[in-house]
Amino acid sequence: MRDWPATILVPTGQVRLLAVDLPLPSHARRVAALPFAIEDRIAEPVDSVHIALGEQIAPGRYLVGIVRHDVMARWVVQAEEAGIGHAAMVPDVLTLPRPAEGWAVSQSGGRAAVRDADGTGFEVPAPLLRPAWEAADRPGVISYGEPLPDDMQKGSAALDAAAFGPAAGAAVAALNLRQGAYAVRKVAGSSLWRKFAWVAAIGAAAHVVIAFGDVIMLRSIADRREAETRAAALVAAPGVALGDDLANSITGLLPTGGGQVPQLFLPLVNRVSGALGPLSGALTVRAMTFEGRLLTLDLDASPDIGLQGQIESALKGAGVGAQVVRSPEGAIRITASAA
Structure with missing residues (x-):
């Protein structure tokens, strides 16, 4: 059996995922430039959030995760108290398959999550899924959870529990939030972690739930820069046709x-x-x-x-x-x- 990394899944609703252009030659320079690259795209002061750099998702463009410091610190404490302080920590939406186009959606328990073709993600209560989908110009949807309305759902698929280990490994490669001040300092030596891919989801009730092959994957809505702009324009001016040249199309609308x-x-x-x-x-x-x-x-x-x-x-x-x-x-x- 292949070893998969010990992984803690954190709720995507607490993590802002962005696709950020960082056409710089080294990892160190990209990390240094991150605060300046995202400061006008978030509502919080930059010094109040933890910024984690993920994988390259397009030439010169990287996946970035943003979490409030108090939230990140709480997760780390919970992980250490549960005896898995050495584990990687990733937004749970990243365990959903990344679609070639459109959205991969999983809806359950009153929550809806969507992973976009660009690799980013977002999560909303189920009642807000349709308005968000319409605001994003009705992308094609593959559903991995509860059935969606016929006009939304392009197709459906099932999540294979046996593939959860590889999914966790891919999620860690995409974005591990344990960076910088929150980087793992020690690696536990227990053979248990080397034999199994344990996946934990930190819940709102301030506890850690550990499971293998039976974890409900949560998801999110993509918000890369162009999608944000198009969505805002569409909801602010419904019915207005936006052309391929998005910048010129919305100049007179904003x-x-x-x-x-x-x-x-x-x-x-x-x-x-x-x-x-x-x-x-x-x-x-x-x-x-x-x-x-x-x-x-x-x-x-x-x-x-x-x-x-x-x-x-x-x-x-x-x-x-x-x-x-x-x-x-x-x-x-x-x-x-x-x-």
Whole structure:
């Protein structure tokens, strides 16, 4: 049996995955340039996040993972307490097959994750999958989880548990978050780790679950720079045809300073979707629009009179500035700000 690396899978919803252009000749120079290359693409201050450099996914373009320092430090402590502090640490979406084109989607447990053909990824509550898919110009989808609507799903496939070891190895090669200040200092000598590919998923309940060949793979939505720009333009100006020359197509659509708009859209969606995750089973998103710095979600009417308060509490707890308004008919509108 081939040895696969001890691997901890961390939730993609806590990791920002980007495709970053770094046409530099050495690894050291690419690492040094990373903060400057991503600072205008994230909402947080650069010094508040851990930035990890992954594999080259296209000529001069690299996969990059971004995690808040407090989150990364917590994961490392949890791993050490579980006796697997030597393990590699990767976003769980990277264990999904990378599609040749379009999206690889796996939806289960009220969460939807998508891996893009460029290798990046993102995760949202299931109710936000369709709006995100439409905002990304309806890419072809191969489903690895629950069946999706016919107009979304191009095909389906099953995840083979026997292939999980190779998938974990490929994920580690793509992006290991244990770099820099969080690099592994010691390598455990237990033969147990040399015999099996143990894969752990760190959950929101602050515990580590270890399994072999029976781990539910979570997934995400791609957000490379062009996709961010196209998605923001499509939701801000629905119905407007965008040509192959994307820059010229959207020049007249974005407001003054609009170069920042595509860099705000997906980060804000990520924050909002993460906050609403526990409520995803009670939410049905009818429409999603983005204009300026405001993301608006219109939800179908719900008989639950307490839902508005739950949404407000969830967003406030996640530090998301938002207004939640309920119509007399019971429909709910969420207006979140990227400020």
